[in-house]
Amino acid sequence: MNKKLTISAIKKQKGVKPVVVITAYDALFAKLFEESADMILVGDSLNMSFAGKNDTISATLDQMIYHTNAVCSGAKNSLIICDMPFGTYINKDEALRNSIEVFQKTSADAIKIEGGVDKAEIIQHLTSNGIAVCGHIGLLPQSVRSDGGYKVKGKTEAQKEQLIRDAKAVESAGAFCMVLEGTVAEVAKEIAKSVSIPIIGIGAGADVDGQVLVFSDMLGLFEEFTPKFVKKYLDGASLVREAVASYADEIQKREFPKEEHTY
Structure with a gap:
């Protein structure tokens, strides 16, 4: 990658070119990935694959800032997104305060938060204050305990309609793209068509606007379990x-x- 992609450029890829996203947690891997990836996500998934925890929920803001700084050092020409950890965006003021801290302490280009209609007001507050936001709908890892596990979304008509409402709410709030996780492929296709910003799938089929995988999964480094949607390239x-x-x-x-x- 010779020139860093902008958020506007990512938005323009919808319907033109699939968006390539991969996670990274350190400078070494980030530097290896930036030649091929449009965006690098510093995912709170690091809490599992890097820190050995059972879920993402105990990841902290300091932890995310530390790893985001490392990734920014390794991939200076990549568009980098910092995942906001559980509990850091419970209301508009908390979300803005913590997002500002990420922007001031790292070179991240955007932050990512989970939630649809219920988080639209928070997303709008962030985007209106200069914080670029990547949304995340569908299966929400930070809600795994309240959901009773990792459950595929979009299996019923009611779920499909809610996901479409979520996608439209996130778009209207000003997000430049959103992750759609663990969703029935046909439903994911409809969701992608319902909005004008890129939908980045993970376990959401091929008919969306891009894909993201956790690097330790796709490189076959994480052995505890392999989700159905993961292809091991190594x-x-x-x-x-x-x-x-x-x-x-x-x-x-x-x-x-x-x-x-x-x-």
Whole structure:
């Protein structure tokens, strides 16, 4: 990527070119990803894949700011979104205060919050105060405890109608794009057609405006479980394990370091 994409450019990709999004939590991987990704999401998913927790809920604002700074350092030409963690946008004032802190302490281009109609007023308050917002509707990881688990959305007509209302509310509030997670593909297709901003799917079928995956899932590094919607593009865990085993074996056999590795 030679030139950093703007929020306006992302919006213009709808109906023209699918938007490529991937998560990153550090400078090393962010630098590797920026050549291919339109946007990098510093997701609160790091609480699970990076910190080993059972869900995203205990992620903190300080944690997200720390990792967002690392990603910004590694991918200076990427459009970077910071996921706002659970409890940081419970009302308009809290949301604005915490979003301002993210913008002042990092170089993030936008923040992401979960919720539809119920969060539209908060999104509108943020966007009217200079905070770019990526929405998130459908399956909401931060609501997994109240939902009783990770449940696919859009299975009933009532759910479909509510999701469309959510999408339109988020758009009207000023979000420049939104993530649609864990939603029946046919319903996701209708949602994408119902709004003029890009819908970024994750477990929402192919007929949306882009896709996002957690990098440790798509690279096969996270082994605890694999969601149905994940395609593994690399058997990363096995490759790393084999490499470290070879390293250990060469040390024990005194085959490393060799002369070319010695001063």
